[in-house]
Amino acid sequence: MRRNIMALSLLISMLCFYFHGINVEAKSSIVESKKTVVMVNGEQVYTDVPPIVVQGRMLVPIRAITQSMGAIVNWDEKTKTVTVTRLNHSIYLSTSSHKALVNGEEYTLDVIPVIYKGRVFVPLRFIGESFNGTVLWSGENNTITITLPEEVAREWSYPIYLNNKALVSNMKPIVKENKVYVPLKAVLVNLDNDVDWLEEDEVMQVQLNVAELTVYVGKNYVNVDGIEIATTDAPIKYKDEVYVSIRFITEALGGTYYVEKTTKETYIYINRLRFKNEFLQKESLSIARPINVPNARLVGNRRLMVSDNPENLTPQTIPTDTATLWHDEVRSSELSVDHRVYGWHINQLGQKVMLAITIENLSSTNDIEVHSLKGTYRTSSNGWVNYDVGLPIAEAVLSGHLVPGKMSNTIVKPGKTAVIQVFELEDKHLIGFLNDFTVKKASGTGELHYKVRTVLSKTGTSLASIKSDPVKIDPIAAHPRGVWRSSQLETEIPPYTVGSGEVAYNISNGVTDHFMSISEAIFDNEHCVHNPGHYGATYKVKIPIVNPTGDVKKIRVRVSSRGGLYSGAVKVNGTVYLIPVLAPATEVANIMDYEVRNEHETIELEFMHSGGSSLPLAIDLITLE
Numbered sequence: 227m228r229r230n231i232m233a234l235s236l237l238i239s240m241l242c243f244y245f246h247g248i249n250v251e252a253k254s255s256i257v258e259s260k261k262t263v264v265m266v267n268g269e270q271v272y273t274d275v276p277p278i279v280v281q282g283r284m285l286v287p288i289r290a291i292t293q294s295m296g297a298i299v300n301w302d303e304k305t306k307t308v309t310v311t312r313l314n315h316s317i318y319l320s321t322s323s324h325k326a327l328v329n330g331e332e333y334t335l336d337v338i339p340v341i342y343k344g345r346v347f348v349p350l351r352f353i354g355e356s357f358n359g360t361v362l363w364s365g366e367n368n369t370i371t372i373t374l375p376e377e378v379a380r381e382w383s384y385p386i387y388l389n390n391k392a393l394v395s396n397m398k399p400i401v402k403e404n405k406v407y408v409p410l411k412a413v414l415v416n417l418d419n420d421v422d423w424l425e426e427d428e429v430m431q432v433q434l435n436v437a438e439l440t441v442y443v444g445k446n447y448v449n450v451d452g453i454e455i456a457t458t459d460a461p462i463k464y465k466d467e468v469y470v471s472i473r474f475i476t477e478a479l480g481g482t483y484y485v486e487k488t489t490k491e492t493y494i495y496i497n498r499l500r501f502k503n504e505f506l507q508k509e510s511l512s513i514a515r516p517i518n519v520p521n522a523r524l525v526g527n528r529r530l531m532v533s534d535n536p537e538n539l540t541p542q543t544i545p546t547d548t549a550t551l552w553h554d555e556v557r558s559s560e561l562s563v564d565h566r567v568y569g570w571h572i573n574q575l576g577q578k579v580m581l582a583i584t585i586e587n588l589s590s591t592n593d594i595e596v597h598s599l600k601g602t603y604r605t606s607s608n609g610w611v612n613y614d615v616g617l618p619i620a621e622a623v624l625s626g627h628l629v630p631g632k633m634s635n636t637i638v639k640p641g642k643t644a645v646i647q648v649f650e651l652e653d654k655h656l657i658g659f660l661n662d663f664t665v666k667k668a669s670g671t672g673e674l675h676y677k678v679r680t681v682l683s684k685t686g687t688s689l690a691s692i693k694s695d696p697v698k699i700d701p702i703a704a705h706p707r708g709v710w711r712s713s714q715l716e717t718e719i720p721p722y723t724v725g726s727g728e729v730a731y732n733i734s735n736g737v738t739d740h741f742m743s744i745s746e747a748i749f750d751n752e753h754c755v756h757n758p759g760h761y762g763a764t765y766k767v768k769i770p771i772v773n774p775t776g777d778v779k780k781i782r783v784r785v786s787s788r789g790g791l792y793s794g795a796v797k798v799n800g801t802v803y804l805i806p807v808l809a810p811a812t813e814v815a816n817i818m819d820y821e822v823r824n825e826h827e828t829i830e831l832e833f834m835h836s837g838g839s840s841l842p843l844a845i846d847l848i849t850l851e
Contacts, residue, residue, distance in 0.1 A: 256280055256342060263369045264350070266294045275343045277350070283337045284370070285347035288319075295357060295374060296403030301346065308339070308346055310353070312404060317356050319348055328356050379464055382406050384490040386472075388416045393494075397467050406492060407462060407469040410441065413479075417496060430461075430468050436505045436806035437613060439478070443468060448478040451807040452791055455609035480610045503621055503795075503802045506815040513786045513814060516730035516844040522717035522739035525766070528564040528662065529554070529748070530713035532762050533571070533680040534837075535755050536700035540574045543700050544682060548692045551581075551680040554709045554749055555588075558674045562666035566713040568762025569680055570705070570837045572656045579651050579682055582689040583661060586643040586677045592670025594638050596646060599631035601661030603649060612793045612807050615658040616836025620795035623764065623834050624802045628662060637668055638676070643690040646678075658837045660762060696753055706761060708747040708754030713763045715739060721770040724779040724822055724849045732788060732842040733767060734760050734835065759841040767845060769829040773822040780850045783817045783829065786810075790840025797832040810840070819850065 260276045264286060273290040288308060289299045297312035306321040318327035321339045325332055333352075340347045350370060354361040359374040382399040385392060386408060393399075395412030414421045414432060424431045428443035440449040446460045457478055459471040472483050472492060481496040533552040536543035551571070556563055567583050587594050602622040606614035622628055631647060638644045651657050667674055681692040699707070717739060719731050733739060736758035740746075743756045773779050785796070787808040794805045798818060805815045820829055835841060 256340070259284065259368075261368045263367070264291065265369060265371045266291070267372070267374055269294065273345075275345050278340070278342060278347055280337050280340055280347075284350050285337065285340060286350045286353075287345040288339075288348045288353065289346070291350065292353060295359075295372075296405060297357070298404060306341070308348075312357050315357055317353065321346065326352070379407075384492070386492045386494065388413065388494045389496060390493070391416060397465070400464060400469065402462070405459060405471045405473070407464070407471050408475075410461065410468045410470045413470070413475055425468065428463070436508075436804075437610075438807075441468065441470070441478070448474075450478075450609050451612065452809065453609040477608060480606060480608045480614060501617070501621060501804055502625065502627070503804055505804045505806050506796075506817060508806050508808060508813050508815045510812060511786075511814045512811060513784070513844060513846040514728040514730045514848075516732045516786075516788060516842075516846070518735045518738040518842075519717045519719055519731045519733055519767075520738060522715050522733075522741070524710070524712035524714065524741050525716045526712050526714045528566050528713045529556075529709060529711055530742075530762050531565065531567045531678060531680075531709045532706050532742075532757055533567065533569040534705040534761065535703075535707040536697060537570060537703055537705040538572050538574055538700065539579070539682070541576075544575060544684075544697060546694075547683065547685045548687050548694065549682045550692060550694045550696045551682055552696050552707045553680075554678045556665070556674060556676055556678070560674065562664050563674060564664050565662065565678065566762060567659075567661045567678065567680065569657070569659045570761070571651070573651045573653055575653065575684065577653055577684060579684050580686070580689060581649040581651055581657065582681050582683075583646040584643055584679045584681055584690055584692070585638060585646055585665065586679070586693065587638040587640050587675075588677060589670070589672055589675040590640045591672035592640070592674070593668040594674065594676055595666050595668040596633060596636045596638070596644065596663050597666065599633065599636075599646065599661065599663040600628035601631055601647060601659065601663075602628055603647075603657060603659035605651065605655050605657045607652070607655050611656055611658075611838050612791075612836055615656060616838050617793055617795065617804055619658050619660050620834040620836050621802060621804060623660065624795050624797045624832060628660070631661065631663075640670075643693070645690050648689065696750075699753065699755060704755050706742070706755050706757035706759070708742070708744070708751075708757060709749040710742045710746060710757070711748050714766065715741065715760060715763060716766040716768070718768040718770065719845070721772050722781070722847050723772045724775065724781060726849070728846065728848040730786070730844045730846040732844050733765055733833070734758065735842040759835060759839070761835060761837055763834075765833045765835075767831045767833065769831070769845075769847065771820075771822050771827045771829060773825055773827070776825075779822045780819055781822060782819050782846075782848050782850055783831075784814045784846045784848075785817060786814045786844045786846060787840065788842045788844050792839045792841070792843060793836040794839060794843070795834050795836075799830075814846065 257279045258276050262277045264271045271294045273287050277286045292310045297310050300309045308319050310317040319339050324335050351361045354372040359372050362371045379400040379402045382401045397409040399408045422433045430441040432439040443461045447454050457474050459474045461470045479496050483494045485492050531554040604615040604618050747754045787810045793807045
């Protein structure tokens, strides 16, 4: 290999004359090569710092390049040395020496590795060919292409645990490109869920509980109920079985993993929530063309504050270290006011942030008290938001299973601000939260006057100190935010006569039941966005039934999405059922087959839509023969 390295050095010297746009002057020690593209096995490698030219040699950031090859990089800050390991090859480099070790054998480099802009740069060709790869330069498009030989998979003999249970399979895990792969079927079987699959060529259709997954061999994504989730690694075929990497499992199904360094045991945790209530059965079916419910109204007096805009928390929508996301100011002569705060946000700020619901007492003459606090929240790092966030919140509300909250001090003095609830949100995670509470006058005189806020901090600033105006509305994604006088709607559809044919009615249609519009908002209309989908609210539907036959008749009640993918929950006679994700206009969920024994009866349903669902929702009625 020594002769190869010497030959390579000569070749590099020749190649450097062909790097277009690179002119290394004598006075310059480093020149960035911003136009140079690096490809590894057909995939472009993106780096935060471009390749550089030092003494006529092309150097690249070692961590980004070698990790794209499936290598493991270790940096020793004390000795300023780096070790790269891939398969049975190891490379040892020092930023203070021309000497390098490849599998223990010493080689001399033309250029010493360089620390530049916080990154360690090394000669690209030396790294590529030390791993038995070929390195080609294309002057026509400024591209360096590294092709590594196809690695032969080898069996992995160390234990793997899924949710603390040993992963059992006749097919052994394997290692390829320093990544551990396991048979996908073994993962599914060991999840302790209702699961079935259909495999055809390079595609695997999986039915996991009520969710539908599609896994594609060689593709860096998985489809979950029509939503595409990106994955770092692609599934592979090994001995006619579909294998997936450990990282793919956690990215596609949601969860975490870690490897015990001493024992090399791998622990995978899939955080799929177990619901307390049953899912309705769905089927592929088109219903009658629905019409909008003729009328509806707001009922109850629990005011609803929705904090869902900006939904995407980015450096553009949240340019400051702290921010008020939304607010609700109350002036009331009543002794108490009931509240619901509903939030839905995605952290794309590149760091962990803190969110909170706060309350500021604007009165100078009375103390206020927050009591009857209860709520729920969920987070998710992937496309399972329907099952991880939206459905659990809807289930908890309709089931009456909101968790009691606890404040450090429920009394808020005049001019003071208290934190009602704090949420920690990791980067690239979504959060949904819903909190109910009541604010009452604890002592003093005068009207209630206070402000409720949802706030954010990037820096650890006291959440109670954030009192800025709300951030601007995101005009690109006009998700709802505002305050409305109630968190519950009610409608009664026209009486249905058994045997009269199939009928269907749309709720949350944005027309006949649009009581959460900008004009209907009760605070800061100028900066709110309408809520036609009634997110955060519940919706009661009364269905009068007329049976003039004198016989026992049976009608089927079912629902269908009319706007896009839908999921939610429905309460029937005190029992809550979960509505699985429905494709628009082509799938239905059967709520009940109702026996009509009297001439006049009424069916009562109560719905709550999952966050992220598309509306309207159609309620379909048909008489069964």
